[in-house]
Amino acid sequence: xxxxxxxxxxxxxxxxxxxxxxxxxxLENGLGAPFRDAIERIALMRGRVIVTGVGKSGHVxxxxxxxxxxxxxxxxxxxxxxxxxxxxxxxxxxDVIIALSWSGESQELGGIIEYSRRFQIPLxxxxxxAQSSLANGADVLLTLPKSPEACPHGLAPTTSAIVxxxxxxxxxxxxxxxxxxxxxxFRNFHPGGKLGASLTGxxxxxxxxxxxxxxxxxxxxxxxxxxxxxxxxxxxxxVDQTGKLxxxxxxxxxxxxxHKDLLAMSVEEVMTVAPIPVTPDTLAASALNxxxxxxxxxxxxxxxxxxxxxxxxxxxxxxxxx
Numbered sequence: 001x002x003x004x005x006x007x008x009x010x011x012x013x014x015x016x017x018x019x020x021x022x023x024x025x026x027l028e029n030g031l032g033a034p035f036r037d038a039i040e041r042i043a044l045m046r047g048r049v050i051v052t053g054v055g056k057s058g059h060v061x062x063x064x065x066x067x068x069x070x071x072x073x074x075x076x077x078x079x080x081x082x083x084x085x086x087x088x089x090x091x092x093x094x095d096v097i098i099a100l101s102w103s104g105e106s107q108e109l110g111g112i113i114e115y116s117r118r119f120q121i122p123l124x125x126x127x128x129x130a131q132s133s134l135a136n137g138a139d140v141l142l143t144l145p146k147s148p149e150a151c152p153h154g155l156a157p158t159t160s161a162i163v164x165x166x167x168x169x170x171x172x173x174x175x176x177x178x179x180x181x182x183x184x185x186f187r188n189f190h191p192g193g194k195l196g197a198s199l200t201g202x203x204x205x206x207x208x209x210x211x212x213x214x215x216x217x218x219x220x221x222x223x224x225x226x227x228x229x230x231x232x233x234x235x236x237x238x239v240d241q242t243g244k245l246x247x248x249x250x251x252x253x254x255x256x257x258x259h260k261d262l263l264a265m266s267v268e269e270v271m272t273v274a275p276i277p278v279t280p281d282t283l284a285a286s287a288l289n290x291x292x293x294x295x296x297x298x299x300x301x302x303x304x305x306x307x308x309x310x311x312x313x314x315x316x317x318x319x320x321x322x
């Protein structure tokens with residue numbers, strides 16, 4: 001086989017990367033002002049973002065709409081052909097339209113452009129055609145840099161699609177950051193799958209009440225070992241007279257002191273002081289990272305420094321975080 005597939009792949013990625021670099025440079029120069037204008041218009045709207053495009057631009061537009069919706073900006077995709085056959089009724093005066101067309105001359109967008117002008121609905125254009133029909137009909141023109149397609153014939157939308165998608169992501173993230181959208185907010189729009197599980201607060205899955213293995217600082221190691229065995233979490237929390245967590249005794253602590261007269265020792269001699277604190281609001285993904293980094297199997301969950309729960313590695317596996 002004379003064709004070098006790896007060399008071809010590298011050329012493709014390099015050309016697409018060059019398109020992203022050109023987009024970055026454009027944003028740092030003349031594209032920055034209309035980008036800010038687009039963000040302000042979307043942030044102030046009372047309706048939804050209507051994202052539209054045809055062909056490959058349509059596929060990218062659909063993805064942009066999904067990204068906006070999942071990050072707190074109400075949005076949906078409207079196919080321009082469907083819009084021309086009654087779908088325009090889905091677009092309201094309080095909405096904002098984002099239209100994608102690399103050339104800016106997609107005839108299918110004509111109906112939406114005219115509709116936006118007739119009812120004074122803000123139209124944001126993502127196009128490389130600065131003098132195109134779409135550009136001339138737009139309230140905000142986001143002119144994308146004309147970078148060579150990765151396709152050797154310069155025909156198949158490759159670099160252009162990547163640049164359009166990157167601009168859509170830039171809009172979505174800028175809007176997300178402008179409204180202080182959090183990971184907990186994101187979970188409201190994405191409760192399913194591994195991602196949804198990772199965004200769950202551990203307070204939803206922690207063990208509480210009598211299930212929490214706890215002993216006092218005045219306890220001896222015999223009591224600690226019994227509690228570790230009874231509760232089955234591989235550890236026991238040690239609380240002071242005010243109920244605050246003073247430390248934790250783990251299976252690892254037992255192994256490290258096994259050569260000593262362990263049963264004659266107090267828990268304060270054996271415990272790990274100031275264990276990593278987590279709260280019920282701590283994301284499951286963050287809790288899993290802590291467990292992996294520390295090579296432990298469970299975390300005490302605290303409120304006002306007092307244990308209110310315990311979460312085990314198996315709990316995180318059960319809800320699908322890992």
